[in-house]
Amino acid sequence: MHLAGKTVVLCVTGGIAAYKAADLTSKLRHAGAAVRVLMTESATQFISPMTFETLSGNRAVVDTFDRNFAWEVEHISLAKAADVFVIAPATANVIAKAAHGIADDMVTTTLLATRAPVVIAPAMNTGMYDNPVTQQNLQTLRARGFHIIDPAAGRLACGDTGRGKLPDTPVLIHGIEKALTPQDLRGQRVLVTAGPTQEAMDPVRFLSNHSSGKMGYAIAARAAMRGAAVTLVSGPTALETPADVTRVDVVSALEMHDAVLARADQQDMIIKAAAVGDYRPAETAPEKLKKGAGDLTIALARNPDILAELGRRKHPGQLLCGFAMETQNLLQNAADKLQRKNCDMLVANSLRDKGAGFGTDTNVATLLFADGHQESEPLMSKESLADTILDRLLAMQSEHK
Ligand code: CTP
Secondary structure, three states: OOOOOOEEEEEEOOOHHHHHHHHHHHHHHHOOOEEEEEEOOOHHHHOOHHHHHHHHOOOOEOOOOOOOOOHHHHHHHHHHHOOEEEEEEEOHHHHHHHHHOOOOOHHHHHHHHOOOOEEEEEOOOHHHHHOHHHHHHHHHHHHOOOEEOOOEEEEOOOOOEEEEEOOOHHHHHHHHHHHHOOOOOOOOEEEEEEOEOOEEOOOOOEEOOOOOOHHHHHHHHHHHHOOOEEEEEEOOOOOOOOOOEEEEEOOOHHHHHHHHHHHHOOOOEEEEOOEOOOEEEOOOOOOOOOOOOOOOOOOEEEOOOHHHHHHHHOOOOOEEEEEEEEOOOHHHHHHHHHHHOOOOEEEEEEOOOOOOOOOOOEEOOEEEEOOOOEEEOOOEEHHHHHHHHHHHHHHHHHHHO
16 A cells, blocks of 8 residues: 555545545545645535544634634645645535635635645536536646546436546545656556456366466556556456456456467567466367266367467567576576567566465566576565566666657
C-alpha cells in the first residue's frame, strides 16, 4: 500500500453518499494514512462530524467562521499538509465552485490553496450529473489535472436509476493511490501473462502446476497504477482482476499462445510471468477416462514455447521480460534461457529460497540482463519486485531511445 505515511485531506460535501465517506476514512487509516476531514455545512446534515472525528482521530473542520480555532491558519495549514486532496462525495455545487475558483467555505478555500493532487468523486442525481453544465465543469477540472473518479451506475437514493452513485471504497482508494503515484508508464502498452495453465486429459482431469498468479497480477496492478495500458493474459487463478487492467482468461498453453500472439505486436513491454505447461496430453479424451485393471500411461505432446516465439518476433523498441523458476543451477539455467529466448531481461527465482515461490506474497529474485550483468534483489513483497522490474524495463527503454 502506498498510502502509508501520507496525509489525505478528505472533504465531505452534502449528499446522501456522505455516509460512505466514513468507511473511506476508516479504510484510509487502516492503510496507514493520516486523514484530516473537512465538511461543508450541508454535509453535517447527513452525517455528524463526530463520526469522522472518531474514525480519523482528528478534529473534523466544518466552516471558516468557527470561532473555536484559528481558521485563517487552519485552511492554509491543511492545504499544505495534504499529500492528496480528496472530495468524496462531491456535489454538483462543489464541482461548479471548484471549476470557477469560488472559495466561500472551508472546503473551497482550502482547495484553492492546496498544491497537492486533487481527486474528485462526484455523487449526485443522474439528471444533475448528466446536465451539460456539470459535465462541462468536470471537463474543466480534468483539463486542469484533477483526477475524477467516475460515479457508478445503479439505483440511486432518490429512486432514479442511472449514473451518480459514489463508487465503493476500494475504487475510491485506488483513485487516491493513483493520484499519489507518478504516472511514469503513461502511454506504454504492457502485456503481462500470469498463473498456471491447465492441460486437459479428459473433461474432468488436467495437468497443471502450483502457480498462484500473484507475481504476474502484482506486475499488472503496478503497471496500471503507474499509468500503463495493461492487458493481463491469465491462466486459471483465484485472484481478482486489478483495477484498470484488461484481463483475458485462458486455460491451456495453446490458448495462452493464441491470446498473447494476437496482441503481441501492439505492445511496448511483454512480461511473461505465467508458468506455462511445457506438455499437454497428446489427446484429450472426449469422455471421462475409466480406470482399467493396470497402470495408465499418457502420451504427452510438447506445447509451443510462447516466450521463445515472442523473442523471434520482437520488434525494435519492444522489451521482453521472461521468468525462470528453477530448483537447481539457477543462474546458469536462467542465463541460458535469457539468451535462448532472446529476452531483454529475465527474472530468476529459486523454489529453494525462503520467501520465494508459489503462493507466497514475497519473492527473492535475481534480475539478469541481455548485456550480461546481474542484479540480486533481497527478499521483498511481490508488489515491490513488480515495481523494480518495471523500473528496470523503463530505464532500458530510455537507453534504447
Ligand atoms: N514459457 C513460455 N512458454 C512455454 C514455457 C515457458 O512462454 N511453453 C515462458 C514462461 O512464461 C517463462 C519462461 O518461459 O517466462 C521460462 O519458463 P520455464 O518453464 O522456466 O522455462 P522452460 O523454457 O520451460 O525451461 P525448462 O522447463 O527446461 O526449465
